[in-house]
Amino acid sequence: MGADQATVRTSICRACNAFCPVDVTIEAGQVTKVTGNRRAPLYRGFSCPKGRILPKLHNMPERLLHSLKRQPDGSFKPISSADLTREIGEKIASIIERHGPRSVATYLSGGVIEQPAASTLMISFLEAIGSPMMFSASTIDQPGMNIGYALHGRWLGGRIKPEELDVYVVVGGNPINSKQFLPQNPGMQIKAMRRRGAKLIVIDPRRSETARLADIHLQAIPGEDPTILAGLAHLVIAGGGVDEAFVAQNAHGYEALAEAVRPFTPAYVAARAGLDEGALREAAQVLIESEKGDLALGTGPSMATRGVLSSYLALAINTLRGFWAREGSDAMHPSVLLPPREFRAQPASPTPAWGYGEQTRIRGLEETPAGMPVAALPDEILTPGEGQVKALFLHGGVLNSWPQQDKTIEALRALDLLVIHDTVLSPTAKMADYVIATRMQLEIPAMTLLNEMISAGGHSGYGWSEPFAYYGPALVDPPAGSDLLESWQIYYRMAQRLGVDLKVVNWKSNATNPPRIDMTREPKTEDLYQLMCAGSAVAPGEVARHRDGKVFESCRRRVRARDPGCTDFLELGNEEMLAELHAVAGEPPERRRRTDSKYRFLLIPSRLQNSTNTFYKPGGLLKWSYNPAFMNPDDMRSLQLQAGDSVRIRSRHGEVTAFVEEDDGLRPGVVAMMHGFGGSPGPGYDPRRDGANVNQLTAWEDDNDPHTGMPRMGALPVSVEAAQAP
Ligand SMILES: Nc1nc2c(c(=O)[nH]1)N[C@H]1C(S)=C(S)[C@@H](COP(=O)(O)OP(=O)(O)OC[C@H]3O[C@@H](n4cnc5c(=O)[nH]c(N)nc54)[C@H](O)[C@@H]3O)O[C@H]1N2
Ligand SMILES: Nc1nc2c(c(=O)[nH]1)N[C@H]1C(S)=C(S)[C@@H](COP(=O)(O)OP(=O)(O)OC[C@H]3O[C@@H](n4cnc5c(=O)[nH]c(N)nc54)[C@H](O)[C@@H]3O)O[C@H]1N2
Ligand code: SF4
Ligand SMILES: [Mo]
Numbered sequence: 170m171g172a173d174q175a176t177v178r179t180s181i182c183r184a185c186n187a188f189c190p191v192d193v194t195i196e197a198g199q200v201t202k203v204t205g206n207r208r209a210p211l212y213r214g215f216s217c218p219k220g221r222i223l224p225k226l227h228n229m230p231e232r233l234l235h236s237l238k239r240q241p242d243g244s245f246k247p248i249s250s251a252d253l254t255r256e257i258g259e260k261i262a263s264i265i266e267r268h269g270p271r272s273v274a275t276y277l278s279g280g281v282i283e284q285p286a287a288s289t290l291m292i293s294f295l296e297a298i299g300s301p302m303m304f305s306a307s308t309i310d311q312p313g314m315n316i317g318y319a320l321h322g323r324w325l326g327g328r329i330k331p332e333e334l335d336v337y338v339v340v341g342g343n344p345i346n347s348k349q350f351l352p353q354n355p356g357m358q359i360k361a362m363r364r365r366g367a368k369l370i371v372i373d374p375r376r377s378e379t380a381r382l383a384d385i386h387l388q389a390i391p392g393e394d395p396t397i398l399a400g401l402a403h404l405v406i407a408g409g410g411v412d413e414a415f416v417a418q419n420a421h422g423y424e425a426l427a428e429a430v431r432p433f434t435p436a437y438v439a440a441r442a443g444l445d446e447g448a449l450r451e452a453a454q455v456l457i458e459s460e461k462g463d464l465a466l467g468t469g470p471s472m473a474t475r476g477v478l479s480s481y482l483a484l485a486i487n488t489l490r491g492f493w494a495r496e497g498s499d500a501m502h503p504s505v506l507l508p509p510r511e512f513r514a515q516p517a518s519p520t521p522a523w524g525y526g527e528q529t530r531i532r533g534l535e536e537t538p539a540g541m542p543v544a545a546l547p548d549e550i551l552t553p554g555e556g557q558v559k560a561l562f563l564h565g566g567v568l569n570s571w572p573q574q575d576k577t578i579e580a581l582r583a584l585d586l587l588v589i590h591d592t593v594l595s596p597t598a599k600m601a602d603y604v605i606a607t608r609m610q611l612e613i614p615a616m617t618l619l620n621e622m623i624s625a626g627g628h629s630g631y632g633w634s635e636p637f638a639y640y641g642p643a644l645v646d647p648p649a650g651s652d653l654l655e656s657w658q659i660y661y662r663m664a665q666r667l668g669v670d671l672k673v674v675n676w677k678s679n680a681t682n683p684p685r686i687d688m689t690r691e692p693k694t695e696d697l698y699q700l701m702c703a704g705s706a707v708a709p710g711e712v713a714r715h716r717d718g719k720v721f722e723s724c725r726r727r728v729r730a731r732d733p734g735c736t737d738f739l740e741l742g743n744e745e746m747l748a749e750l751h752a753v754a755g756e757p758p759e760r761r762r763r764t765d766s767k768y769r770f771l772l773i774p775s776r777l778q779n780s781t782n783t784f785y786k787p788g789g790l791l792k793w794s795y796n797p798a799f800m801n802p803d804d805m806r807s808l809q810l811q812a813g814d815s816v817r818i819r820s821r822h823g824e825v826t827a828f829v830e831e832d833d834g835l836r837p838g839v840v841a842m843m844h845g846f847g848g849s850p851g852p853g854y855d856p857r858r859d860g861a862n863v864n865q866l867t868a869w870e871d872d873n874d875p876h877t878g879m880p881r882m883g884a885l886p887v888s889v890e891a892a893q894a895p
């Protein structure tokens with residue numbers, strides 16, 4: 170075969186958590202084409218533009234081919250990976266010696282999707298040196314997901330598979346764009362669901378791409394999700410929809426919940442959330458008439474504060490209706506690359522949600538089941554004293570993703586050592602002391618374990634309802650002349666330098682005897698993957714034989730019968746949650762919402778299909794290189810704005826320049842923008858090229874959750890006015 174002849178090989182796209190199987194064309198050692206793999210099961214050949222543009226991303230001119238070191242004058246110079254790891258190792262050793270292990274912190278986020286071994290070695294490294302300071306985006310994402318389970322308890326039979334549902338309620342999520350929930354070709358799954366006669370209900374201030382496919386769209390005022398969910402619980406109870414046998418056998422606290430949702434009458438909820446009372450009643454009726462259902466929460470309700478309460482109420486509705494996988498049904502999220510799990514038709518009682526773990530020094534914030542609170546991290550860096558954080562390893566673009574950008578800048582500048590993993594000199598990378606230039610996904614072996622870990626860890630929006638897995642090699646070498654690392658390598662080499670041993674500790678795994686890593690000879694990535702898959706239901710080598718991925722029938726699990734001795738229960742009456750609900754019922758909605766004649770609009774988060782968080786914004790895919798401020802056309806007319814006009818958006822904390830676009834599917838009074846844009850602040854910043862960072866409008870101490878510290882990042886009162894002509 171000639172060197173320039175094209176070969177087609179298979180892999181999975183790792184530009185988001187959907188992990189679509191792809192066909193990859195390789196010519197002369199370079200990736201030239203990526204398309205959906207039509208032979209692969211489940212996805213039906215689906216891919217999105219972000220996946221198909223991977224060849225361009227692997228070969229983009231701005232790609233870092235060498236790691237960088239910041240110079241005293243602020244400029245960057247390339248540094249070899251050998252020098253980089255040696256220098257970082259020396260600095261960390263001296264920081265630990267002077268300030269103790271707690272001074273070393275890490276932040277895990279989207280950057281590790283393509284590098285599954287990174288989080289594993291990072292967790293083990295922190296454990297080995299004795300630092301509890303592992304932070305992740307989980308506490309500015311949907312912390313209510315894990316905390317809600319802790320407060321409510323878990324059903325060990327798992328959720329009901331989407332293909333069996335009679336009703337699916339999506340609250341503030343947009344799977345069509347985000348692939349969170351129904352990740353394998355969401356459009357196809359929703360259409361199949363509806364063809365079967367199942368009903369889709371969407372609660373969203375925007376007629377989102379998903380809401381357009383819904384049977385019922387409740388186009389609510391942002392931030393009223395607890396009100397609406399309490400209203401649905403009220404109607405389910407009033408309409409005789411409670412699965413009494415299920416609740417009697419499996420739940421505590423029914424009376425207390427029923428009492429707490431009593432004030433949330435349909436008339437009250439409809440008026441408060443800006444809904445049509447008939448539509449609300451209809452939604453509840455569908456819930457009551459459905460035998461199998463599920464409520465899925467996206468980031469919308471989470472960003473709008475009280476995300477823990479919303480999550481809790483969604484779980485409570487599932488329990489009221491008995492919407493959990495029953496004995497004999499086909500279990501969702503069975504293991505393939507994880508050790509086999511059994512599913513049982515019984516509850517596991519609540520576990521502590523707070524007051525049990527690591528405390529931070531900041532505002533009483535503490536570890537929760539969502540992890541260490543990012544809300545405490547900037548002040549953990551800025552507050553002198555024992556335990557002050559001095560070194561930070563970033564796997565995320567925090568300059569544009571953490572609330573209150575000025576605080577982020579102040580904190581990052583105050584560090585003794587800031588290291589980031591990146592593929593380009595991103596806005597956050599520009600602030601680092603060292604930028605570790607990493608390989609990109611098609612240069613890294615692939616496996617689907619990560620999503621199995623996430624779904625087993627409690628987020629039902631990822632993973633596969635079928636026992637699907639993929640495992641395959643790296644397809645291409647990094648560009649000629651480059652000197653790149655994989656993210657796990659820095660943790661391995663620092664551990665070696667410090668003389669500590671690493672183990673393979675998978676995220677959220679409670680394995681008692683995790684395998685050790687050979688610290689004398691650096692392993693290969695696939696050696697680590699093998700260890701990460703220790704005890705897997707199917708051996709990685711067997712999974713790897715199936716080049717298109719495979720649904721492993723042998724891994725299917727039926728939900729087993731309840732253990733006759735089971736005394737565990739689900740909690741419907743958690744006191745703290747019901748007290749919060751009581752506060753919701755008692756408060757004047759306007760005061761809570763905090764809009765007034767100046768801050769007339771509510772800003773909401775809303776993701777674009779072709780951009781992921783702070784990083785994927787591939788040129789040519791986005792209609793605008795910036796993140797438009799979408800507004801209802803009537804609102805635009807009232808402000809005499811035309812599409813493309815420049816506006817100033819102000820909150821009580823900050824302001825940004827943005828460009829408006831019409832969205833006639835947006836509720837009046839609402840402005841929708843995506844986060845993660847904004848480039849680097851400073852003289853070179855151009856809002857029309859870089860977009861606006863909505864986190865210049867947010868502030869950590871604004872309406873923050875008492876336990877996670879997550880502030881108001883949605884339903885944010887803002888003013889909008891035409892910007893002065895320059
Ligand atoms: N106002 C507001 N803020 C938000 C949100 C919101 O809705 N509104 N959403 C929040 C949510 S849910 C999340 S998850 C966070 C996400 O935001 P972040 O937590 O910042 O995570 P990402 O943007 O996914 O991180 C991408 C970055 O990871 C780094 N990186 C590390 N390793 C690699 C690698 O191997 N490859 C690549 N390509 N990059 C790597 C690069 O710097 C890359 O730019 O933002 C949160 N912030
Ligand atoms: N294309 C793309 N895919 C992604 C990402 C990305 O950035 N781009 N990010 C990934 C990450 S980190 C995450 S966490 C997931 C998130 O996945 P999703 O939660 O599905 O994220 P969005 O697509 O932003 O959908 C949020 C929806 O909530 C609505 N909303 C806003 N405020 C409110 C409110 O107060 N109440 C209600 N009920 N709805 C509201 C918005 O209009 C929007 O339709 O997506 C992942 N996938
Ligand atoms: S949805 Fe798009 S970005 Fe996500 S894995 Fe599939 S092709 Fe890649
Ligand atoms: Mo996220």
